[in-house]
Amino acid sequence: MKLAIAGKGGAGKTTIAGTLARQLARDGYEVLALDNDLNPNLSLTVGIPAASLDDVSTLSPDVVHIVDGRYELTQTLDEIREAHAMTAPDGVTLLVAAEPKTANTGCLGHMHMAMRNVVAAAPDGPDYICILDTEASTEHLKVGTAQHVDALFAVVEPYFKSLESGRRILALARDLGIDRTALLANKVRDGEIEKVQRFAEQHGLELAGAVPYDECFFHAERAAAAPIDFAPDSEAVVAIGDLARSLLRG
Ligand SMILES: Nc1ncnc2c1ncn2[C@@H]1O[C@H](COP(=O)(O)OP(=O)(O)OP(=O)(O)O)[C@@H](O)[C@H]1O
Ligand SMILES: [Mg+2]
Numbered sequence: 666m667k668l669a670i671a672g673k674g675g676a677g678k679t680t681i682a683g684t685l686a687r688q689l690a691r692d693g694y695e696v697l698a699l700d701n702d703l704n705p706n707l708s709l710t711v712g713i714p715a716a717s718l719d720d721v722s723t724l725s726p727d728v729v730h731i732v733d734g735r736y737e738l739t740q741t742l743d744e745i746r747e748a749h750a751m752t753a754p755d756g757v758t759l760l761v762a763a764e765p766k767t768a769n770t771g772c773l774g775h776m777h778m779a780m781r782n783v784v785a786a787a788p789d790g791p792d793y794i795c796i797l798d799t800e801a802s803t804e805h806l807k808v809g810t811a812q813h814v815d816a817l818f819a820v821v822e823p824y825f826k827s828l829e830s831g832r833r834i835l836a837l838a839r840d841l842g843i844d845r846t847a848l849l850a851n852k853v854r855d856g857e858i859e860k861v862q863r864f865a866e867q868h869g870l871e872l873a874g875a876v877p878y879d880e881c882f883f884h885a886e887r888a889a890a891a892p893i894d895f896a897p898d899s900e901a902v903v904a905i906g907d908l909a910r911s912l913l914r915g
Contacts, residue, residue, distance in 0.1 A: 666913060667784055667795040669811035670849075671838070672820035673830035674801035677851035680882055680892060681820055682798035683710025684905040685912075687893045690755035692909065694794045697787050698753070700761040701780045701810055702800040703773055708761065711753040712891035722749045723761045729779040736778035742786040754894070777810045785813040794913075806837035816845035816912070818873055823850060823857040828864045835870055845915070847871035849908070852878040874908040876901050 670682040679702070686698040700707035708721045728745055729736045738745070751759045760783060763776040780797065787795035797814060799805045811817055817838040819831035828848075835846040850861040853875045865872040879901030885892040892902050 667787060667814040669797040669799060669814045669817040670820060671799045671817055671834045673827050676820040676822055676827055678820050679707050679710050679798050681905060682796050683707050684893050684902060685909050686711050686757045686796050687755050688906045688909040689794045690757045695792055696757045697795045698757050698759045699780055699783060699797045701797055701805060703763055703765060705761045705764055707798045708759060709889060710891055711757050711759055712894055713751060713753055715889040721751050721761055723763050724749050724779050726775060729775055729782060736782060738782045738786060774808060777805060777808045781810045781812055803834060803837055806841060809841055812841055814843055817843045818847055818849045820849045820851050822852045823860050832868055847873035849873050850875040854878045874911060876904045
C-alpha cells in the first residue's frame with residue numbers, strides 16, 4: 666500500500682508519518698519512507714540519530730529527466746536506494762527529496778516529479794508500504810506528487826482553520842484521482858473528537874482515526890529522539906500503532 670500524509674503546517678504530518686513507518690516496519694512490512702518536505706525532518710522522527718542527520722543524503726537532481734514532455738526516472742528504484750537511501754531503525758528505508766543549501770537558485774519542481782516517480786516505482790505487493798510525508802503547502806497536490814498513492818490522509822487538529830485546510834486538501838486529492846481520501850484527527854483532547862466527527866459528516870468526509878494530544882512528543886523533540894523510541898508506551902504512540910493496522914484494513 667502507498668499512502669501520503671498531508672495537512673496544514675504543524676498539524677503533525679511528520680510525527681504521524683514517521684511513527685507509522687516505524688510501527689509498520691515492526692509489524693513486518695518492508696517500509697519505504699519518503700520525505701517530500703523541502704525543509705525535511707522525517708529523518709529524526711523515524712529514528713536516525715541527531716548526530717547522523719548530516720549523513721542523510723537527498724535525491725540528486727539527475728534522478729529525473731524529461732522524455733517526450735514527461736518526467737521519468739533515470740535510475741531504477743534499487744539504484745536510487747543504493748545511492749541515496751538511509752536505513753532507519755526497524756529497517757525503514759528513508760529517502761529525502763531535497764534540502765536546498767543555496768538561496769535564489771530556482772524552484773525545485775523537478776524534485777516533486779522525482780518523488781512522484783519514486784512512489785510510482787515503489788513495490789505494490791501486500792508486504793510493502795510506501796509512506797509519503799508532504800509539506801504544508803498544497804503545491805504538491807497542484808503538481809501531483811502524490812498521484813500514485815492509494816490513499817491520502819489529511820492530518821487535522823480539532824480547530825476550524827486546520828479542519829478547513831484538511832477539507833481543501835482532500836478535495837484536491839480526490840481531483841488527483843486518489844482512491845481513498847480521509848481526515849486523521851491529531852492532538853485531540855477530551856471532548857474534541859466530536860467536533861471533528863461533525864465536520865467530517867457535514868462535508869461527507871471519512872474520518873480514518875484519531876491521535877490524542879500527548880506531551881510525549883514535546884519531550885521526544887527536546888531529547889531529539891523518535892517518539893517510538895523515546896515513549897513507546899505513551900498513549901499517542903500506541904494510538905498511531907493501532908492506526909497503522911486499521912489504515913491497512915481500509
Ligand atoms: N498528538 C500530538 N500531541 C502533542 N503534540 C504533537 C502531537 N503530534 C504532533 N505534535 C507536535 O506538533 C509539532 C508539529 O508536529 P510535526 O512536525 O509532526 O508537524 P508537521 O505537520 O509535519 O509540520 P510541518 O508542516 O512543519 O511539516 C511538533 O512539535 C510535534 O511534536
Ligand atoms: Mg512535517
